[in-house]
Amino acid sequence: MSASTSFPRHGDKQNSAFFEEYLERLLEERDTTGLTGMIDEIDAIMITVDPGHSIRYVGELALMTPYHYLVTLESENHWTHVLRVDMNSPDFLVREVKDPNIRGIFRSLNEVYPIGASKPNSRYMGEILRVDDLHSVASCQQKRGFRFFSQDQIRKLELPGNLAVSKPSPYTHNIVAYMERPHADMRVYALGISEIRPDIQEVYQAAKELQKRLAIADLILPIDHLATRVYCQNREVAILEWLSLSSYYYWGSYDIKDQNSSTNVTKSVHHRSEIRSPAKVFTANNTPYFVNHLEKLPSPTETFVRNYxxxxxxxxxxxxxxxxxxxENIEHVVKQIAAQGRDFLLDVIGSKEQGLKQIFSSASEHSSLIVEYVQRFGDFDGFFAKDNVAELTHAAGVEEELLELQAQARVD
Ligand SMILES: [Fe+2]
Structure with missing residues (x-):
């Protein structure tokens, strides 16, 4: 047994024989070739927003998260704002497209989906993983079949020139980028001209002052997990692909029968704490949409993927x-933020006895992303209570039905 396959398994969701066989083989090969050791934590996450949205999105993040505005990198067609807590948690790169008429590969990923198309440039792009030796990792991954953008394409896409960037995954549409950085060094993104923009700084400072007044500034911690939704039939391959690209291990999967869906968790081999490198979670329906007229089961996860x-x-x-x-701190944080006009999809759910409490905000009008808050009690280290996930999934599905109706109304 290799290090990456030695972690205890959680959950009750059954996987196929294909998954179990290749989970073992892929992780063993990853360990023996040294890749697991060469790839480390999530160093940053990348989000793109539509023209005119990044100032307000930075303000939203500054209020709802512990992130601080650091600097803006200006290139020909984008502004990329760097947000940071410290060097022990990933950065946020928020990039705004300057011109609404600009077309490109990331935009085209949105355009074939009915709600995704309504905010064509707004999407989560993917993660940057820290590596010791960029050349070795990229060439090893190329030998394993992964494709990367060329240096010329990276320059045209206006992504940092010091990254190796994978092509979007066919299963998650996310990219994975690698950045070489010795642990003790600062993060550097080789992109454009850096400037602290006074308009962003002003919105950021106002949000931080509000955070202090609301007495929530010290209560919200860095990213705990990132949850990706995929089509039913891509659940297992999306997990295996991510494990091949990262140094994460398979923690386990829970069947959320009520919502006809499952929640699948992967975590860093190198870091026990999610604060250091967030868990990556994959959610997928249990059955594909076209059997639903026979099964009559709720399908909020599959509906989300079809819409976005x-x-x-x-x-x-x-x-x-x-x-x-x-x-409890989570109740306090939600009450204070809700009083500023931000909607939450339901009340805080869960309990001390279950080990944690959770809540979903409404989707951001800038990034379309939901913020989840999660408070764990004592030494609980689980990710969810099954009842909670069912309720959260249901609530997100209800909001989406409304968005779907609005999107249809715009088309009709
Ligand atoms: Fe979650």
């Missing part, structure tokens, strides 16, 4: 365990 395409659904942030003003 496979993509990241939510970013979960941890909330510090404890109480503020006689309320």
């Amino acid at each position: 395409g496979p993509r990241l659904h939510h970013i979960a942030l941890a909330v510090r365990d404890g109480e503020t003003d006689g309320r």
Whole structure:
């Protein structure tokens, strides 16, 4: 047994014999070739938004997360804002497309989906993983069949020139990029001209002052997990592909029967704490949409993928365990943020006895991403209670039906 296959398995969802066989073989080969050791934590996540949206999105993130605005990298067709907590958690790269008429590969991923098309440039792009030796990792992955953008394509896409960037996954539509950085060095993104933009700085500072006034600034922690939704039939291959590209292991899968869906968790081999390198979660329906007229089962996950395409659904942030003003911290954080006009899809659900409490915000009008808050009690290290996931999945599905109706109304 290799290191990456030695972690205890969780969950009750059955996988196919294909999955179990290749999980073992892929991870063993990854360990023996040294790739597991060469690829480390998620160093940054990349999000693109439509023209005119990045200032307000940075303001939203500055209020709802612990992130700070650092600098803007300006290139010909994009502004890329770098947001950071510290060097122990991934950066956010928020990139705004300057011209609404610009077309490109990432936009085309949105355009064939009815709701995705309504915000053509808004999408989560993927993760940047830290590596010790960029050339070795990229050439090893190429030998294993992964495709990368050429240096010329990276320059035209206006992505940082010091990255090796994979082509979008056929299963998740996400990209994985590798960045060489010794652990002790600062993160550097080789892109455009850097400037602290006064308009962004102003919105950022106002949000941070509000965060302090609301007494939530010290309660929200960095990213806990990133949850991607994929088509039913791509659940196993999406997990195996991600494990091949990263140094993550398979934690396990839970069947959420109520919502005809499953939640599948992978975690970093190198870091126990999600704060250091967030867990990557994949959600997929149990049955494909075209059998639903026979089965009559709820299918919010498959419906989401059909409306937006496979993509990241939510970013979960941890909330510090404890109480503020006689309320659990998560209840306090949600009450304070909701009072500023931000909607949440339901009340905080879960309990101390179950080990955690969770909630989903409404989807951001800028990125289409939902923010999840999760507070774990004591030493609980699980990801969810099954009842919670069923309720969260249902609530997100209800909001989406409304968005679907709005999108149809625009077309009709
Ligand atoms: Fe989640």
